[in-house]
Amino acid sequence: MQTSVSTALLRLLKNQKYHLVGQHSAVKRCRWLYESLVHNRPCYKQKFYGIRSHQCVQMTPSVLYCNMRCRFCWRIQSGDVAFKWDETGPSRWDDPETIVEACIEAQTDILSGYKANPKVDKKTLREASTPRHAAISLTGEPTLYPRLGELIKSFHKRGFTTFLVSNGTLPDVLTQLDTEPTQLYVSLCAYDKQTFTKTCRPQIPNAWERLTKTLSLLSSFKCPTVIRLTLVRHVNLSHPEQYARLLSKAHPTYVEPKAYMHVGASQLRLSYENMPSHQEIRDFAVTVARETGYNLLDEAPESRVVLLSDLDQPLKLA
Ligand code: SF4
Secondary structure (H helix, E strand, O other): OOOOOOHHHHHHHHHOOEEEEOOOEEEEOOHHHHHHHHHOOOOHHHHHHOOOHHHEEEEEOOOOOOOOOOOOOOOOOOOOOOOOOOOOOOOOOOOHHHHHHHHHHHHHHHHHOOOOOOOOOHHHHHHHOOOOEEEEOOOOOHHHOOOHHHHHHHHHHOOOEEEEEEOOOOHHHHHOOOOOOOEEEEEOOOOOHHHHHHHHOOOOOOHHHHHHHHHHHHHHOOOOEEEEEEEOOOOOOOOHHHHHHHHHHHOOOEEEEEEOOOOHHHHHOOOHHHOOOHHHHHHHHHHHHHHHOOEEEEEEHHHOEEEEEOOOOOOOOO
C-alpha cells in the first residue's frame, strides 16, 4: 500500500477486516459468504441472478479513492476520522493480473478460517475454494483504476463472472472499456441535481451531468445493466415519479431499489433512523414500477431490496 497513506489508516482498514491487496485494492469477506457457508442462506444476488454467494469475491481496485463522498457510503472518507488523504488516486497503479491473483489469494486466506468450523458444510466449503464470481464493488470508485477493462478480462480469463458497480460519473471510462463486465451496475442516488449534490457530495465538476450522460448511454452496453437506487429515509427516498422519468430514459435491464444500511463509516454521517424498512422500499418500488411499466420480479426483505425489470424473469448468469 502506498506510503503517502498513513500506517494508522491502513491499520484501521485492517481492523475493519479489509484484506489489503497491493497499493490500492482490497478484498473483504461479505456477510453473505459467512451466511452461505454457516447457515446456507445466500445473498439476494444468488436469488435474483444465480450468482453463488459462497463463490463470490467481494473486491475493489480503489479501496480509498472516489470522486464523490456519498453520505450513505460505508467507506471511510478523507476527514471522517483523524486522517486526510488525496482521494483522487494513488501515485502508482498496480498491474491487473497481480491484483486478480492477490485477490484470489486473499479469498483463500478468508476461507481458511472456516476449515475448523463444524457448522460449515464441507461440500459448500470445497466449492468456495474455487471462486467463480468477482463483485467489483466493495468500496471506492472502480472507474478511477485506469486498467479496469484489463482487470475484468483477467477475471474472465480465469472463468469468473464479474459485476461492476460504478457511480457513473466517468461515462467515457465505462463506454471505452475494452472488456465489458458480465453485468454493469450504475448507482442513481437522487431524483434531481440538488438532491444529488446534497446526498452524494461530488468532488468533481458536472458530476450530475456526467451521471446523466452515463444513463443515456446505458442501452449501448451488450451486457445486462442495473440501476441501483440506494434509498435513505429523509434524504433521497421520495419523488419516485422523478426517479421513474430518469429510469425510463436510461432503460436498464433491471432496477434495484435498495435500502441504505446503517453500517461502516456511514454511521458517522447518518443515524439508524435513516434506514428505510423493506415495506418502504417495496412501496417506493411499486410506484416506480407503475410509472416505468417495469415488472416487480422479486424481492429480498432481509436485504431490503426489490428487483424490477421489463423482462418477465431475470437472466440467470451462472
Ligand atoms: S460513489 Fe460509492 S464509493 Fe464513492 S462515496 Fe459514493 S457510495 Fe462511496
